[in-house]
Amino acid sequence: MSAKNKQKLNIIFDTNILHTESESYLVTEEVNKLIKKYTNDSDLVIEWFIPETVLNERIYQMRKVGDKLLNPINRLEFLLGHKLAITLDTIYKGIEDVTQKQLKELNMTVGKLDSEKVEWNRLVSDATFRIPPFEVGEKEKGFRDSIILEIVAQIVGDSPKTPSVCRVIFICRDKIFIEACENRFKDNKNVKIFNSIDSLIGYIKTIKSKISEKIINKVSSKASLYFFDDDKEKGLIYDKKILERIFDEYSTKIKSYPTSDCIVKTGTRWITNPNFNKKVNNRFHWISRIEIDRKAFYEPLQRYDQLSLNYPMTSEQTPGLYTGSNTVQLGKYDSLGSFGSGKYFSRFNNDLLNQSPISEGKVVFDVYWSVSISPERYIFSKPYVDKLEYVTSNWDTTVKLYN
16 A cells, blocks of 8 residues: 555644653653554654654653662772763763763654744743643643644644544643643544553554444444453453463563562553454453552561462452451543443452562553454453563662661
């Protein structure tokens, strides 16, 4: 298919989608894989945008991580007895070089702000009256987001308006920012806003499948309840014992420690709405993402294997969790990316309940599953879990490890 006849996608990333606790990587591994997979797609022409404010925010975040490298270098200089001529300027120059290299490798376009096109009086009024993306509070918060929003608006303004020709997609996790975007672009039929990379991938696959969005949206709402109905406490996640399988097959990934002298407690399991993967005849294939909250606690006297799969279970427990009165929730993300209500699902030990966590993070899995759907009445039958896949895990390295 010639580029002229391909659907165009202008995809824009917010900082919270790209952020990674590294001084060496501009984007997350998930975003890196996404861009490399779809850059030369046979059906789509995709341009990847990083607003200049987002780029500068990421450089600032990388510098903050880089700052921590200087003290070990000073200690090494003391040990060796001579200077290594490495300063903060050296580290910052390295970050700038690696950033420019990765921008080129990923073929990312830096979206710059045309300040003459900004309605500054409106922006000042929004800041004064705390209109999103400005947040309610004693102190003004939201200026950087407001500049990112102006850059997104200018990209939208420069893009073709017909959805079948071009769609502008903004990826952001911040609920207030998403609210501002939805209000700003409510009349733009070619603009889509997603709160995660997996939902973006589902949308890309929907476009490539040539199935109408209307049909996908209709079956997606049913697929969500089919996989996990939190009100009725039923669904594929229960029938196929998916959480039990995850804790059994990936116990090492789940109980990985940020340091050798701490223990990990798992918390809420967040389940996103399923994203469309592909359609084969009348069989629809989906990907449901499960994110498991984790907290690490410093245990100076004794280290437990808190995820032992041999620990005695009760009917209320999930393999991989140990007993106690503290409850964990199983919940869903809502459409704006914030946490929805969940059902109590299992229990774990509360011996460390009075301690503050030294680090917090998540471990993420994708569940690939499929179901036959009748074309007339959209009746679901013959469900099958194709595979479980570990996606990524992280710890917040900004949390102080020792008090």
